[in-house]
Amino acid sequence: MAELRTGSGPVLLLLLLLLVSVGSAIHDAVSGTNGTNVDPHHQSNSSGTKKPFPVLSFNYDHVRMPFEISLWILLALLMKLGFHIIPRVSHVVPESCLLIVVGLLVGGFIKAIGEEAPILDSKLFFLYLLPPIILDAGYFLPIRAFTENMGTILVFAVVGTLWNSFFIGGMMYGVCQIESAQLGAVDLLSCLHFGCIISAVDPVAVLAVFEEIHIHELLYILVFGESLLNDAVTVVLYHLFEEFSHAGTVTVGDAFLGVICFFVVSLGGIMVGAIYGLLGAFTSRFTSHTRVIEPLFVFLYSYMAYLSAEVFHLSGIMSLIACGVMMRPYVEANISHKSYTTIKYFLKMWSSVSETLIFIFLGVSTVAGPHAWNWTFVIFTVIICLVSRVLGVIGLTYVINKFRIVKLTKKDQFIVAYGGLRGAIAFSLGFLLTNSQVKHMFLTAIITVIFFTVFVQGMTIRPLVELLAVKRKKESKRSINEEIHTQFLDHLLTGIEGICGHYGHHHWKDKLNRFNKTYVKRWLIAGDRSTEPQLISFYNKLEMKQAIMLVESGSGAKLPTTVSAISMQNVQPKEAPRQRVIPTISKSREQEIRKILRANLQNTRQRLRSYSRHDLMIDPFEDNMSEIRFRRQKVEMQRRMSHYLTVPANRQETPPVRKVCFEPEHQVYNYDAIAIESPRGRDSRPTPSSPNDVSLLNESPQKPNQSSTTRAAGDVELRVKTEDEQEEQDQLKLSRCLSDPGPNQEGEGGSSFRS
């Protein structure tokens, strides 16, 4: 798997295998002894019976458990790191495959040295490894796409899984009847049980593969939504068949109870999740003084939702999803920006670790577990799984398309069918089987199907997607125009439905929104944010993002694509009063933006060789900027500053710069100097020579004495007085961002160097 040309891969692998074997060896060595004291350096001879003081002792048992866990996690992450260093392999083969292979290798290695390889314990899987992945998926679920396709997703999840289970179970029973296969011991119930385990599409595997191929959102949400919602069906069927196999006989009453059970499990799970979600949202309303623990509330409430659902054998996955979905809009309105980032990153981190561990453990368990290989059974399982999936998707799509506005094309159907991957959930469920007779055979078959889907389907789906020219995900960011029109369209369609007298999808959505706004938001969102309409919050978020991006791009990040060479003056009618209108954002939001900017700017102080409004965009910041170079620049700049001091600042002859790149040397000056000088008022602030060279926008030469007189140092005033026609929207944003006392680059030419 690792190319020999790049030496890091195999070295890494070897190192890790070494680590693991050391771990196991250590474990083995001290398994019998407790608290062994070894003092190799002790030389002195003690007097009589007194034991010498142990200088160096060895006690592995003490830390064994956390040590091994950490070692495993470290191994997983180092592997993940290794794959991304080797670009070629990771482009062809999805990460999940590579991780399974690593697991296989590690398992083989452990077995080779005679150790007992750890198996993917079901409890470990369901209680610790699965929830982070599901929470991550549920919290960031694209709600709009999900609810619009809810009907389709439900049909695929429920009916599709039922079809799969019974078809596979039935066909396998038929296969078992074949004389030559020697499978007579397998009865119908066991087959059905097996069918329901293997039929469920696995969210972990789907996420792992689909995340890398970037297909159209509709397809992604269909397959992924199906994998999430089929958990209820799987849970019910699994327990049903388990009970039946113990009881021995099945009556119609039992089947009827099974149906009731399904509704209880799914709706109960959702309800539990919703309750916890609302609790979490309500709690977040009061966390304005303890921002640090805000993320913890989100995680803990969600985890509790999952565990509570599992207590009653309700669908834990649906509970978790419901909790995340319910909580998110309110929590996001309440928590600080940093907490939001923390939540995002922690969820991504945990789900990433979990996923990696799951796949590695799958590989290890494959090597470790007892296998009972039966050619007929396994081969037929694989084939029948595929056939069943294809038939199911085609049949269901035919029915669904009658009710859909946007029909599913053949290409879509193919991707949905091909994306039905099985994964670790099937394995863990199989592992929980109690009937040991057929358990090993089933496990082997399950593992084979998992390997087949993950390897064959996972690897080939990307070239197939490209071959079939399936629509890819739209890369562009959501623009304000699209947001405006989305809202407009919502209202329009609701209105038209009202005119038609047809109470459709939009009507109910509108009613729900209004209910949400009038009652729910007031309870769950703190302060005045509860009345903020979606368009405004979207706009504010956009502004904040752009502000942060502008600041960070001073350290070399890429330009935001929305910034262009068009300025507000091109758009605004000339006759209109030149008022600089700035939306009033609330004080707290202001504070937040300012804090973020200040933090960022302060951080960049050490790194930046210069901060000027002018090379905000162009400075190709190198990370390994050496200190010496920095100092050299400082010296150089100071020289220039002294030069500027003697020259009138009114350099109007420089033509307006259209491009965003230009010579940095002329405008370089030290951020430090500015920060130091700012308390002395803006007069002494060094300004670049050509006030025209505003990088962002097409500005015409500015009047020399433009001054934002409200921008005294330390002033937190956001509103700037009426200026002339050159105030562009972006400069507006920029100035708003930069009103933070600090790099106040409102160098509209006027302020000259007057020391």
Place this chain on the structure above:
Amino acid sequence: MGALQSAPGQPEYTDLAEKTGCPRFSPCVFSVSFEQIAVLHKRFKQLSHNEETLRRDHFEKIPDLACNPIRAQIIGAFFDKRNYRQNGEGSVEEIGFEEFLVVMSHFRPPSMHFTEEQREGIRREKLRFLFNMHDTDNDGTITLEEYRHVVEELLSRSGALGKETAKSIADAAMLEVASISMGHMEPDEFYEGITFEHFLKLLDGFEIESKMNIRFLNMDTATMCK
């Protein structure tokens, strides 16, 4: 025209079906089916209290529209001659069932059997409808003032957030349109407004043909016309 379903006793509907069917590009393959026409006619009679024409006050009496922030624009769209597919301009005071049907047919979804060209035609038609709703003074461009008005209306139900926020949102949006359409402008150039072509470009990725549909008009029709 081609093969039309001949429903007994509804000869007047064939005429109407033709009028609503054809987008700018021919051949048209979809028109509102007879069941849909019948349902809409029933609704029309209900709204107009069995009169022959609908007026604005009939629309204003609809309770569901009362809390819609863009109610005025929606009602206006029904009385806007530009939406009648006859290249007219201006607005009328009352409409008959024919016009009602033509406006409603803007909300039909594209059939699965459409070619790319026909889909494009449907897209243009829907976007034209939206454009007409924004461009209230019929001059072919959406100026900044008109766009501001749109945003204000959208936010009008949301309480006292002031005209300033709406203005700045509209300004930001306009700036974005200008950047996308024009790319680069001289400082003394002035961007007059969003023309229809710019509007098309702006909402290029919006997939309006899948979004701007009323499910009620979704019934698959067999009516074809050449």
